[in-house]
Amino acid sequence: MANNTADHPPGNSVAEGSHEGDFGLAMTDLRSLMELRSAEAVNKIRDTYGDVQGICRRLKTSPIEGLSGNPVDLEKRHTAFGQNFIPPKKPKTFLQLVWEALQDVTLIILEIAAIISLGLSFYHPPGGDSEACGQVAGGVEDEGESQAGWIEGAAILFSVIIVVLVTAFNDWSKEKQFRGLQSRIEQEQKFTVIRKGQVIQIPVAEIVVGDIAQIKYGDLLPADGILIQGNDLKIDESSLTGESDQVRKSMEKDPMLLSGTHVMEGSGRMMVSAVGLNSQTGIIFTLLGASENDEEKKVKKSKKQGPPENRNKAKTQDGIPLETQPLKSEEAAESEEKEEKEEAKPVKKVNVTKKEKSVLQGKLTRLAVQIGKAGLIMSAVTVIILILYFVIDTFGIQGRPWLAECTPIYIQYFVKFFIIGVTVLVVAVPEGLPLAVTISLAYSVKKMMKDNNLVRHLDACETMGNATAICSDKTGTLTMNRMTVVQAYIGDTHYKTVPEPDVIKPETLEVLVNSISINSAYTTKILPPEKEGGLPRHVGNKTECALLGLVLELKRDYQPIRDEIPEEKLYKVYTFNSSRKSMSTVLKNADGSFRMYSKGASEIVLRKCSRILDDQGQPRSFKPKDRDEMVRKVIEPMACDGLRTICVAYRDFPVEGGEPDWDSENDILNELTCIAVVGIEDPVRTEVPEAISKCQRAGITVRMVTGDNINTARAIATKCGILLPGEDFLCLEGKEFNRQIRNDKGEVEQERLDKVWPKLRVLARSSPTDKHTLVKGIIDSTVGETRQVVAVTGDGTNDGPALKKADVGFAMGIAGTDVAKEASDIILTDDNFTSIVKAVMWGRNVYDSISKFLQFQLTVNVVAVIVAFTGACITQDSPLKAVQMLWVNLIMDTLASLALATEPPTESLLLRKPYGRDKPLISRTMMKNILGHAVYQLVIIFTLLFAGEKFFDIDSGRNAPLHAPPSEHYTIVFNVFVMMQLFNEVNARKIHGERNVFEGIYRNPIFCSVVLGTFALQIIIVQFGGKPFSCTALTIDQWLWCVFIGVGELLWGQLITSIPTHHLKFLKEAGHGITKEEIHEEELTEGADEIDHAEMELRRGQILWFRGLNRIQTQMDVVYTFQTGQAAVPGALRRQPSVVSQHNDATAAKTLSSPTHVGLSSSSSLTNSAGAPPPAAAASSSTAGN
Secondary structure, X not given: OHHHHHHOOOOOOXXXXXXXHHOOOOHHHHHHHHOOOHHHHHHHHHHHHOOHHHHHHHOOOEOOOEEOOOHHHHHHHHHHHOOOOOOOXXXXXXXXXXXHHHOOHHHHHHHHHHHHHHHHHOOOOOOOOOHHHHHHOOOOOOHHHHHOOHHHHXXXXXXXXXXXXXXXXXXXXXXXXXXXXXXXXHHHOEEEEEEOOEEEEEEHHHOOOOOEEEEEOOOEOOOEEEEEEEEEEEEEOHHHHOOOOEEEEEOOOEOEEOOOOEEEEEEEEEEEEEOHHHOHHHHHHHHHHHHHHHHHHHHHHHHHHOOHHHHHHHHHHOOOHHHHHHHHHOOOOOOHHHHHHHHHOHHHHHOOOHHHOOHHHHHXXXXXXXXXXXXXXXXXXXXXXXXXXXXXXXXHHOOOOOOHHHHHXXXXXXXXXXXXXXXXXXXXXXXXXHHHHHHHHHHHHHHHHHOOEEEOOHHHHHHHOOOOEEEEOOOOOOEOOOOEEEEEEEOOEEEOOOOOHHHOOHHHHHHHHHHHHHOOOOOOEEEOOOOOOOOOEEXXXXXXXXXXXXXXXXXXXXXXXXXXXXXXHOXXXXXXXXXXXXXXXXXXXXXXXXXEEEEEEHHXXXXXXXXXXOOOOOEEEOOHHHHHHHHHHHHXXXXXXXXXXXXXXXXXXXXXXXOOOOOOHHHHOOOEEEEEEEEEEOOXXXXXXXHHHHHHHOOOEEEEEOOOOHHHHHHHHHHHOOOOOOOOOEEEEHHHHHHHHEOOOOOEOHHHHHHHOOOEEEEEOOOHHHHHHHHHHHHHOOOOOOOOOEEEEEOOHHHHHHHHHOOEEEEEOOOOOHHHHHHOOEEEOOOOHHHHXXXXXXXXXXXXXXXXXXXXXXXXXXXXXXXXXXXXXXXOOOOOOHHHHHHHHHHHHHHHHHHHHOOOOOHHHHHOOOOOOOOOOOOHHHHHHHHHHHHHHHHHHHHHHHHHHHHHOOOOXXXXXXXXXXXXXXXXXXXXXXXXXXXXXXXXXXOOOOOOOOOOHHHOHHHHHXXXXXXXXXXXXXXXXOHHHOOOOOOHHHHHHHHHHHHHHHHHHHHHHHOOHHHOOHHHHOOOOOOHHHHHHHHHHOOOOOOOHHHHHHHHHHHHHHHHHHHHHHHHHHHHHHHHOOOOOOOOOOOOOOHHHHHHHHHHHHHOOOHHHHHHHHHHHHHOOOOOOOHHHHHHHHHHHO
16 A cells, blocks of 8 residues: 555656556546446456556555645646536527517417508508598598508517517526526535545535545435445445445445445545546436437427417416426536436426426416416407407498408408407416516525525425424534533443543543544544634534544543544444444454444443443443433433433454454444443524424424434423423324334324324434334325425435425535435525524515515406406407507516515514415405405596596597597506506505505515606606507696596505405305406416316216215214214224325315315316325315305
């Protein structure tokens, strides 16, 4: 080993020359070597290079010192072997985004209409202006005016361009934000390597071939490598091979380590042999890249063949999810293996997968589609009525013949009608919805960074607002993760504080200090504080840091002992894992005997002890009854003070016994001699109790899941406020928990779990599987009104499954392993529980922001559509012109989504219960506001439309001929309409019926600037818009009246608030007597899926069948009750909940009371996945109850 450091002084000076000549190995050699596995690889290394050291020599690196870190040398390695970086997919260019925005069907229709209108306005047929064409051509005052016919078409085109640019710009900035977030996640990922003999951490992208990297439990390997020293190393290679079994790695049998795989146990060092695109993950990646392009071409073809309306539908539905995609595709170095799963089915990328669609997006998509359908019907009806009216009036009543030279003029009329129809559609379709969601989420994600939440998946942010349960780790999340030894039991004495070194026998002290120094990961150290007077820095495993701290307090030093026995000399290491709950290190002595040091959870290690060191430092026997006494007198009192107890022990294997069989762990870890038991304190973070009480106020149950002993856990839970005195909550140990929830066959039964979890607050001595079982059980449970939404925190590799299963997984940014971060949705950059509470606040805020936007948007929709429709039918001309409608659309979509979606959260959000999955987006109060304001606006507008000219003493604008100049009358109607929207935007800031709509308005500068900006623009449009906007300048009096009517909105809003919502029972069930739109909103409010008529027919049979089933179930419940004399729970817990019963439990009892209503929605719920009860079921039951 010494010779290779001699051959290559750490300078790693490389002779100049061709790159191949620089290193004794070409990239191709390494690449072919890395494709071999286990025995093949060992043989190849032995035959070609002698051993791993041989490869190190050829790569000019030292297995002990590592690389020199000399920039010239690193550069050479980059050139010869590539960089550790997988280039992300190219982002879409701005032009591509513009092109995508143009694909919107409504915009395309508008463009076509505008172009036809433009073409016709330039076409002046000879004699077309003759009297013969009827009143059609009359009223054109002069040539100049008729020449201006092109302006409307041009204005429409212009506004379409604006809308497209705004949309494209939004998409582009969003994409940019994601890439920023992504690169931040990547930069934060560091890895430990040895350079110049120093252990340092460098960003993953800077790793080069030849680096010596230290690997430990929980790492995600950033590059391929060959093992040069390992302790008990087990790797999960499922991300590459799909095999779930963990693979043992050792120098003799299988030294090949692959990038993207997870270290599940043990530690070691590897020499990096391939990076970036040449690593195994990189190779798979390149293959995928190639196949993906082909697939994309195919997809494009198939897309083009699809009917256009489907294409558009897909676009609106994917409106949001597609934006969340970049997160996946650019997770270059970090998420290679996710990448493979994502990219392996590239065709899927076109349709959004189930997981991407969050609860909110599901509700929104349904809402948008239904409003869109309603708008389409309205606009079609408008066009048909206009054309019929015109035809009957011109050719029927006036009895004119159709003259050839008049055709262009008639066509111009038809185009004008068509444009009006399209405008109704444009206003009806809420294309601002996806925008509002994205803005709101993107804004929240950005701000959450400041609150120490790094969001990896957008929808996690909004799901967090619905959370009903948080399962939190104890260490580091609720506590400071700064462990210190505060009590100790050494030599038959229980010291309440750390003893002075002179009171302990030197022999005992010696063995204790050696045991702690050697039997801990050498990567764990205590470094001097960064600034004067600060606390020493703990690096590595915090429990081990506490023990090393004890060594320092006993006035000894661990470093000289470690220098004397470097890691290479450790004979065998049993690393800590969740099943062992202990760690042991074996040393071989000079005389051939072995000594093993062990440490671990006290009740586990003490069970293995048969002797204990007494006050003279001599071992005496330690029987089970002694152990019970020790547990009672020492361990329980420590635990009740909230301390973690760790037992330190050793065992000697004499020479006579020969070498033990190291693989039979149970025999090895036995017959130990206990040296000491220490109590380690990990103080509760000061801000945690308050954060937990906030959660409880907000209707969120906090449960603590920990590996600690039950007394410690109970003490800490009480300090945090998870357990309150005098309440009957459960604290269980993992074993007891499993005994209660499993049947005789050892399978978990949901109904047993349902008896345990509602009361469970602390789960101690739990294994990762227990955590996963608990989370899964709570999520799948049907107890309670709504399905639970569970958030989980985790830091260990083994927390991965629980984090993935949870609705929102929080990984620890500081203590968390790469595997945990990979499985999580949000990374807590400060590992602090209070940050979770902030995430809840932001999540609820997103939900509320979107509801505010909906309340505003739907009011405008209802009013604009009704006005355009009735106006067109009565006066043959929409009072709001196409361009004006587009402007209104811009205000209410883009600008309002900006204003309302960026409201900052307030503490008051934490004072209400979570909404749950099934709450309709539009609550009753909101429905009341929408309809109430719509009534006010419609009354005002129709009054102005039909009597405005008398009121303002101006000429009537009704029945104006084609190309007539804009009238003051219609300008006032348009202006009043916009003013009312502006003031209603202020009303929309509150959705729970609060009175003070101005509260906190200064805290949102975006809102203020949008409202003022819109107002300024409106003045410019009205005063100077002229022909393109069909406006004429208004006098100051008229302006004041417009603003005054607008302010009326605020007063009217107060009036609506005064009407108690609970009197308006009809709001939910009614909605059949109102316009088409409201019917649609109503259905949606019920949360039912969109149902086509064909589907309806199919469903009728299903509905009857379910109703029958429900009746039978109810009758069985009744019979059962009489037999047992208990009250039966509807959908009693006895039945193993099948799919049918799960969905119908909620509605079973209520189906009987309002059969038609609930029947329909419960059947629609069945079409959902069998997993969570869908929104339909609960929404319908709430209807039935009202």
